[in-house]
Amino acid sequence: MNYIPDILKKVIEDISNLPGYGEKSAQRLAINLLKLPRGEAVDLIKHIAQMLDKIHPCKECGIYTDQEICPICSSEERDKTHICVVEESFDAYAIEKTGKFKGVYHVLGGRLSPLEGIGPEKLNIKTLIERIKKYQVKEVIIATNPTVEGEATGNYIYNLLKKYPLNITRLAYGLPFGSVLENADDFTLSKALEYRVKI
Template structure:
């Protein structure tokens, strides 16, 4: 992109847009040109939406998902009080499970995973709050839905050891071959998980 052809103000917008995930300099340039051609109302509404997100969005004090209220919509919903608590690493993981429509209980967002090499230990995650919720909310089952990475597995193992003597059912989400996947292209870890998580069919 010929940067000198753009006025400095437009260059600055493109530079900032290109720092967003998934946006390269060309895509950022196209978005900047779209905003330049957009009506004042449309452009200012977008800027105002970004400002409101930064001012109003915070973590839910119960589950640590994002919210703009006292607690998030999932924690507010009485139909979600199923006695099940799904533990995830991040809000992005929560949203992925929600999009599947396969789970209708409540969540607990750890806000990360154990990573000793990076200096992330149990005290850096929302584990203490998890223990308090299990008791306070009468949780009957804890579903550990951390990612199948080394950090996610370490976190799952730590939580299972921590909770094994508590009066709750513990479960770990299964991992395996994706629908439409091909065994010969599946990585070793996924195949191992698929085999160890096999179930009887007769």
């Protein structure tokens, strides 16, 4: 492949090491970066460099923040006895957007995935137990994704926490709002039926 310049090969190799990227998608991203107006491309990598410099997990909850303790954990108005456990920071941002949750978060930084070699020791679980003891937590809401891996992660955490005197809950399964019944998958529909509520 000596017709591909070395530095371009290097960038493609770097990008294809990121989760979710293969050789083709890495090529596409590299080419799209080259096709950007040079000023925009330079800005993009300047911003990424700043991000890498400034952003790190909150010492308390693990959410990505530019402060030592994130604004949610340091807010007087948030109830530290209710912890919502999510896989990634953006899951917490999504819940935050609803404005319905006044507790705090705990970001695992991923999900259990034997195939990708991600075991419990790679997730931010130890500090969850510490927080539960420190703040005498009353409720842990497990809000991992409703996928096989997310469920397995949720179950693992449930088994770890069930010996503590607290409520462990998880997000409801059911029909997404605005959806069409006949398009719902069997699993969602059967869960919606199983957890039907009295009106």
